[in-house]
Amino acid sequence: MSEPRWILELLGEDSRSIELPLTGSLVLGSSRERAGFVLEGQGVDEAHCAIGRTKEGDWAVKDLGSRYGTMLNGTRVAAARLKLGDQLVLGSRRLEVRPVQVAAPAVGSARPSDVPQRIGGYRIERLIGKGAMGAVYLAVQESLRRPVALKLLAARLESDRDFVDRFQAEARAAAALSHPNVVVVYDVGAENGAHYLSMEYMAGGSLEQKLAASGPLPWKAVLTVLADAAAGLAYAESRGIVHRDIKPANLMYSGLGTVKIADLGLATTLEQEASEVGEGGRKVFGTPHFISPEQARGAAVDHRSDLYSLGATAYRLLSGKTSFEGATTRDILRALQNDAPRPLRELVPDLPAELDALVRRLMEKEPAARFPTAEALRRECERLRLVAEHGPALEVKRGARAQLGLGLVLLLVVGASVAWYVTRSATTDSGPRERNTAPGADVRADLPQDDGFMLGKPDKTETQSDEEQVLRERERVAAQALRELAPFLAPDERVRGQYP
Incomplete structure (x- = not known):
């Protein structure tokens, strides 16, 4: 029997949710440094309360000495068990405990019969995603008893020896990358002809899944997404890595609500070969709705191409639509080169002008017109976040x-x-000094x-x-x-x- 999965849903105009942790604890509060799920509002302490799993397999909440207390169903509590439907009030913010809603039967379903129950020390639990390289499962690393995301290569790729060798080499290189906004690669290996890659399990799922389940995100939530993703891209830039496939499906929510970039170091060649788009015999790597104009032309790209893709991602997260539409890949790529996207503020009337300008700058067709670096973007996002939190008076x-x-x-x-x-x-x-005019006197x-x-x-x-x-x-x-x-x-x- 599979383990229960609950989420905590923030109620209000900036509604968002986070899955309750299978291990460890989740801190709720107003501090981005101390809290895993950040809540902005009056009466919310920096580290207000924590939620953790009990020995019986359910969850409990504990107040962390907050000024105004943690309210559970209208009663102030120091510590209490949670059940589905419970409402928590922290200052001016209200949250509700709900079950995880599975958007599609294929994702979140039980392990298929043709997939082994165990591989390489991992116990496979259920399917959580599919990609060009293969399927991704929630698994448990039995030696450490920790949940992981386990990617199994598709059968059509397992027979390509050259591809498998490079897959393993790039996975080992990706495992050396370490940043709070980059999904960690743990291990790569093979057993009985099946090749696998284990990664950090992102309990919150991808932003594409979030979009499918809840629709467009509030602009404040997208601003946080942009800040987190920009921090991860700044790290990639420092390592000379261009992702080339930034999109909602490759941005993931951790169990603590942090956005992390998936497949960094892998998307550069392997994902490209596994999922290429093109026309007229010309190969164009990436996802048509999110690639930059220069990438679509097959030109050399740098970190600014990823910034364009992040802008196109923000456009979709805010509006629920892609920036360019078309019946075919050729139509989409032609519009990408020649047309301007529909103004975001026509689709999102309450979008602040400065955030609209930020997204437009990211999606400039010329790389030189975009933000010069991901770090410059991150700083601008933080500035806008502070203005949103404290008002123009700031x-x-x-x-x-x-x-x-x-x-x-x-x-x-x-x-x-x-x-x-x-x-x-x-x-x-x-007083004045007397001048010595005698012959041979020192003029100094x-x-x-x-x-x-x-x-x-x-x-x-x-x-x-x-x-x-x-x-x-x-x-x-x-x-x-x-x-x-x-x-x-x-x-x-x-x-x-x-x-x-």
């Missing part, structure tokens, strides 16, 4: 703080200059006293000491300036080691 407040910071800089610079001038004046003679005696620094030889030992004091005073004032400005500077703008 921008005004940041501008005022920047002006205050500039004022502090000017004030401290003036103060440092005055301090230097006063100290310098104290070291110079108060007519130079101001502190010009000894220019000649590389100060007039007095005391002068050198005074100059050192001036330098120390300058350093002290500069350090003080940095301490005063630290709250106004972005982390990457601060000078390492110059302030506490």
Whole structure:
């Protein structure tokens, strides 16, 4: 008998859900750093409560010392078991415990009879997805008792020795990739002629599955998706990897609600060969609705091609539609090269103008017109998320703080200059020096006293000491300036080691 699967559904206009964990715990709260399922709202603590599985196989909730408490069906609880239909209230947010709804019988069904019950130390539970390379199953790695996603190569590919060799080599290389927004590859192997790849199990399923089950996502949820995916793509960019097949089906929700990129390091060649699209004998790799114009032309691509695909993904997540439609692949690719997509705000009237502009920039036909890097995109997503959370007043407040910071800089610079001038004046003679006009007199005696620094030889030992004091005073004032400005500077703008 299969294990029960429950989800926690957030109620409201930004509705979204997350599957309750089969192992470990799920923290709910307002902090992206401390919570696995982030809730924005009044009265929600950074780490408000946690949900974990009990020894009996069901789930329980525990309050984590929140200010306003965790309400279960109208009663404040410190800890309690959950059942289907229960409602949790955390501050201003309401959630409901529901069963997992299987969208299609083929996915989530029992293990097919022609698939072995065990392979390579994994116990196969059920089918959870299908792709060009084969089927993906929920399995349990018996040695560690952890759930994994187990991909079994399709029979037509198992007979291709060259493909299998490269599949194993690229899987081992992908296993070396490690980032919070990239699906982890655990293992690759073969048993009795069947080839498999085990990966991190993503309990929340793919964004394509989410879209099929619930329809278009709220724009705030899509903004979070974009920020997470951009962080993963920034990591890929740092490793010189171009995914080439970013789409809703390759973006996955973890059991903690984090979006992760699947098949990074594998989609570059293997997925392409297994699922190529093309016309007129020309091979074009990727998924027609999401590939970039340059990728569709068969031209060389870089990380900006993935940014286009992410923009096309956001278009679909927001509207429920693809950016270009067509009866055939040729029609879609022709529209991709020549036409502009239908404006998103016609399909999503409540879409903020800045998010609409962000998606349009991602989907520019010329790579140079897109965001220059995935990190630049991530920063813009974080800025928009903060504005959405705190309102336009945040921008005004940041501008005022920047002006205050500039004022502090000017004030401290003036103060440092005055301090230097006063100290310098104290070291110079108060009266005029008498000129020695005798033959053979040293003309350097007519130079101001502190010009000894220019000649590389100060007039007095005391002068050198005074100059050192001036330098120390300058350093002290500069350090003080940095301490005063630290709250106004972005982390990457601060000078390492110059302030506490």
